[in-house]
Amino acid sequence: MKEFERTFDSLYEGMQDLSFAGVRNWKELHPGAKAVAFFPVYAPMELVHAAGMLPVLLSGAGDRLDIQHADSRFGSFICSIIKTTMEMAMTGHLEPFDGLLFSSICDSARNLCFVVKRNYPQMYVDFLHLPHSTSESSVDFLDAEYRRIITELERLGGAPVRQAALNRSIELYNEQRRLVRCLYDLRAQSPHLLRAWESYVLIRSGNLMPVEAHIEVLKQALDYLPTRPGKKRDAIRVVIEGAFCEQPPLELIRLLENAGCDIVEDDLAIAQRWFTEDVPLTGDPVRALAESYVQRSVYSSVRHDFSKPRWEGLAEKVRGTRAEAVIFLIAKFCEPAYFDFVLFKKKVDEMGLPHLLLEFEEKLFTFDRLRTEVETFVESLVFD
Amino acid sequence: MAEKSASEYRGSIHQQQKELMLDWYQRLDHAAETGDPPTVSMMISGNCVELLEGFGAIPLYPEVNALQLAIRHQSLEPILAAEEMGYAGDNCAYVKADIGCMLKGITPTGGRLPKPTLVLCNFVGCNTYVKWFEHVAAFTGAPLYVLDVPFLRGDQPSQADIDYVVRQLKEVVLQIEMLTGRKFDYDRFRQSVAYSSEVEDLWSQIKHLAKYSPSPFDAYFDAITLMGPLYVYRGKREGVEFFRAALNELKEKAQAGNGIYEQERFRVVVEGPPPYPYFRTFRDMFASWSAVAVASTYSTVGGLWEFGFRHDPKCPFESVAMHMLAQNVTNRNYLQRYDQIRRYVQEWKADGVIIHFVKSCRLFSAGQGDMRDYFTKQLGVPTLYIESDLEDPRYFAEAQTKNRIDAFFESLEHAKHTAGHAVFERSR
Ligand code: SF4
Ligand code: SF4
Numbered sequence: 001m002k003e004f005e006r007t008f009d010s011l012y013e014g015m016q017d018l019s020f021a022g023v024r025n026w027k028e029l030h031p032g033a034k035a036v037a038f039f040p041v042y043a044p045m046e047l048v049h050a051a052g053m054l055p056v057l058l059s060g061a062g063d064r065l066d067i068q069h070a071d072s073r074f075g076s077f078i079c080s081i082i083k084t085t086m087e088m089a090m091t092g093h094l095e096p097f098d099g100l101l102f103s104s105i106c107d108s109a110r111n112l113c114f115v116v117k118r119n120y121p122q123m124y125v126d127f128l129h130l131p132h133s134t135s136e137s138s139v140d141f142l143d144a145e146y147r148r149i150i151t152e153l154e155r156l157g158g159a160p161v162r163q164a165a166l167n168r169s170i171e172l173y174n175e176q177r178r179l180v181r182c183l184y185d186l187r188a189q190s191p192h193l194l195r196a197w198e199s200y201v202l203i204r205s206g207n208l209m210p211v212e213a214h215i216e217v218l219k220q221a222l223d224y225l226p227t228r229p230g231k232k233r234d235a236i237r238v239v240i241e242g243a244f245c246e247q248p249p250l251e252l253i254r255l256l257e258n259a260g261c262d263i264v265e266d267d268l269a270i271a272q273r274w275f276t277e278d279v280p281l282t283g284d285p286v287r288a289l290a291e292s293y294v295q296r297s298v299y300s301s302v303r304h305d306f307s308k309p310r311w312e313g314l315a316e317k318v319r320g321t322r323a324e325a326v327i328f329l330i331a332k333f334c335e336p337a338y339f340d341f342v343l344f345k346k347k348v349d350e351m352g353l354p355h356l357l358l359e360f361e362e363k364l365f366t367f368d369r370l371r372t373e374v375e376t377f378v379e380s381l382v383f384d
Numbered sequence: 385m386a387e388k389s390a391s392e393y394r395g396s397i398h399q400q401q402k403e404l405m406l407d408w409y410q411r412l413d414h415a416a417e418t419g420d421p422p423t424v425s426m427m428i429s430g431n432c433v434e435l436l437e438g439f440g441a442i443p444l445y446p447e448v449n450a451l452q453l454a455i456r457h458q459s460l461e462p463i464l465a466a467e468e469m470g471y472a473g474d475n476c477a478y479v480k481a482d483i484g485c486m487l488k489g490i491t492p493t494g495g496r497l498p499k500p501t502l503v504l505c506n507f508v509g510c511n512t513y514v515k516w517f518e519h520v521a522a523f524t525g526a527p528l529y530v531l532d533v534p535f536l537r538g539d540q541p542s543q544a545d546i547d548y549v550v551r552q553l554k555e556v557v558l559q560i561e562m563l564t565g566r567k568f569d570y571d572r573f574r575q576s577v578a579y580s581s582e583v584e585d586l587w588s589q590i591k592h593l594a595k596y597s598p599s600p601f602d603a604y605f606d607a608i609t610l611m612g613p614l615y616v617y618r619g620k621r622e623g624v625e626f627f628r629a630a631l632n633e634l635k636e637k638a639q640a641g642n643g644i645y646e647q648e649r650f651r652v653v654v655e656g657p658p659p660y661p662y663f664r665t666f667r668d669m670f671a672s673w674s675a676v677a678v679a680s681t682y683s684t685v686g687g688l689w690e691f692g693f694r695h696d697p698k699c700p701f702e703s704v705a706m707h708m709l710a711q712n713v714t715n716r717n718y719l720q721r722y723d724q725i726r727r728y729v730q731e732w733k734a735d736g737v738i739i740h741f742v743k744s745c746r747l748f749s750a751g752q753g754d755m756r757d758y759f760t761k762q763l764g765v766p767t768l769y770i771e772s773d774l775e776d777p778r779y780f781a782e783a784q785t786k787n788r789i790d791a792f793f794e795s796l797e798h799a800k801h802t803a804g805h806a807v808f809e810r811s812r
Contacts, residue, residue, distance in 0.1 A: 072757070074750060074753055076741075076743065110718075111747075126537065128537075129537065137551040137552060141548040145544070304505075306530070309522070339479075341472070
């Protein structure tokens with residue numbers, strides 16, 4: 001138990017560390033090897049891993065970096081993660097990375113990609129177009145798009161990416177995704193054994209470390225947690241929706257739990273739960289990854305799915321976890337989340353479920369107003 | 385006041401464009417009544433209007449409706465209605481105005497708008513489009529097709545990009561065939577692509593007339609007037625006739641040395657959409673300095689033709705794909721936009737750049753601070769950065785905007801005096 005708590009503390013520290021010490025260490029241990037970062041939401045980490053590089057998924061800078069320069073590049077009405085990422089670039093925080101990739105999640109992130117590219121020409125900066133369609137042609141397209149990225153990575157790393165390496169990477173990330181699914185199942189069934197803020201730390205810290213190490217962490221957690229002492233409590237089962245990109249302060253997640261919510265499902269740092277099934281290991285690995293994205297992704301505000309409207313995805317999530325309420329946790333100025341809120345809300349209303357809308361910024365540090373809102377909401381449900 | 389209206393170009397084309405647009409609205413009204421012709425909702429950006437011609441279908445552009453409302457000072461009511469429903473204060477107000485109108489049954493002309501046969505989201509750069517059309521489809525019950533156009537990551541699209549878009553265009557054809565029971569007329573489509581290429585050639589020549597000093601028209605404000613026919617009638621004979629007349633009229637004016645002011649004092653390039661709710665007021669702020677826009681990025685939303693691209697009837701599908709992928713400002717990457725503006729400044733001989741940040745539109749505005757940095761610091765081009773919105777009247781700070789515009793032109797004037805005749809010569 002002690003051991004787990006110790007691991008947990010170091011994970012928490014690692015997650016907060018803007019100097020990316022873990023990445024720097026990895027590079028020291030692997031002289032000449034590269035590290036490549038992704039901007040959220042989804043990231044095909046396998047491609048970078050198979051190239052012998054360290055893939056890292058960024059999550060902004062929280063409240064740990066003052067915006068002093070980025071405001072002059074990205075003005076009003078732009079979400080915070082855009083600015084903190086730009087600020088990290090402008091203050092040398094991204095220096096451990098040899099590459100930085102963005103994808104087609106929203107217009108702000110896309111423009112940021114090209115602004116970074118102009119200002120940091122020494123870095124490999126690329127834009128990955130992830131399809132907004134689920135037709136067969138989208139698979140062919142994404143297959144080609146992934147191959148283009150692989151070629152760029154080969155150029156950056158100076159060595160070819162082999163099919164065997166890709167298969168091995170997929171296998172590892174499948175394992176990671178499987179363990180994360182187990183963690184979520186455990187949490188949904190026994191929220192008293194694992195609080196949401198804890199599982200969040202377990203997962204998010206994994207975005208910054210080698211997948212092999214993260215797998216060990218997850219295994220250790222899953223071994224230990226079922227034996228953990230913990231008392232069931234009376235709480236409301238809620239699903240959190242909307243914080244898929246910019247991340248709320250950890251304090252806010254704790255606040256929700258302390259106010260009497262069991263967060264049984266969420267879309268926080270969702271990349272590690274992106275696929276509904278394993279990526280198949282038969283056939284061509286690049287194609288398998290492309291096909292998985294197009295055909296077996298979770299519903300998300302940053303992709304269009306012909307086969308199922310997003311709000312049906314939310315409805316299934318709510319039913320599957322027997323949730324009693326939905327809390328929309330939306331980053332300020334996050335347009336994809338704002339838009340989806342309208343139709344999500346409609347669906348949730350139709351299901352007769354209560355909901356609460358909370359707006360946050362990653363750099364938020366006073367929570368009084370939000371606490372009051374949440375407590376009022378919870379009370380209204382308890383005494384209903 | 386007299387000077388203000390003098391800034392606006394009002395030749396016979398002005399009247400003609402009004403009639404064309406009215407005619408379009410009448411046909412939409414007819415479609416609402418009878419279901420004929422079929423209508424397809426589309427986005428302006430990189431629109432594939434030629435494809436519709438193959439069905440005798442007509443486009444329905446929610447953006448055109450939204451901007452019409454804003455110009456007529458009618459956008460606030462529907463925006464508020466949408467916010468009431470749950471749309472955020474910081475959602476694109478075009479969407480809110482459109483959805484609000486749908487809910488309240490408001491149309492720009494008072495006529496009816498049909499339920500579209502197909503909601504075709506020609507997703508070209510703007511992620512908001514996807515949401516917008518998902519919502520339109522959800523609220524109207526009309527079928528939706530999201531045409532996924534890969535963003536232009538490099539200078540040119542790859543073969544895989546082109547193939548992908550062509551395949552989807554063909555899927556759209558099948559879908560419209562299924563929905564309307566009409567057979568796609570390939571020859572008519574090809575003919576439409578041919579008309580487009582003619583229109584584009586004429587339009588491009590018009591744009592180049594702004595290189596004259598004085599410029600015979602304003603390539604921001606007047607270009608917007610011409611944009612309606614460009615998107616609705618590009619693939620039609622009427623479009624060719626209209627733009628031929630427009631070119632002749634403007635060419636005559638240019639060659640006679642007639643500008644839009646008695647004396648053109650400043651030439652600027654404008655980046656970003658206009659504040660439609662204060663369109664006239666905003667224009668007057670430039671008119672009072674006899675400043676003319678010689679080029680603008682906004683007028684290339686629907687297509688970028690002044691640098692040579694034309695649709696090609698020899699490969700109609702591929703050229704429609706190429707237009708969507710690479711030849712409109714919204715699907716081109718941000719640095720290509722910098723370059724587009726740089727060329728305008730140099731080749732159209734402008735004195736400065738006006739960056740108009742609109743809060744609704746992150747596609748245009750996210751990163752414009754960096755753009756300003758590029759133009760002022762790297763290129764040494766005088767640049768003015770102002771903020772408002774293209775649809776929501778609540779974000780226009782009139783006095784402040786005017787002060788900043790005045791200060792900008794004062795400093796340009798000052799620079800001209802101190803730099804002697806060098807700059808002045810250029811702007812004459
Ligand atoms: S938080 Fe939302 S708006 Fe901001 S970068 Fe992420 S997806 Fe885009
Ligand atoms: S975000 Fe911009 S480009 Fe997109 S719909 Fe709104 S105004 Fe148009």
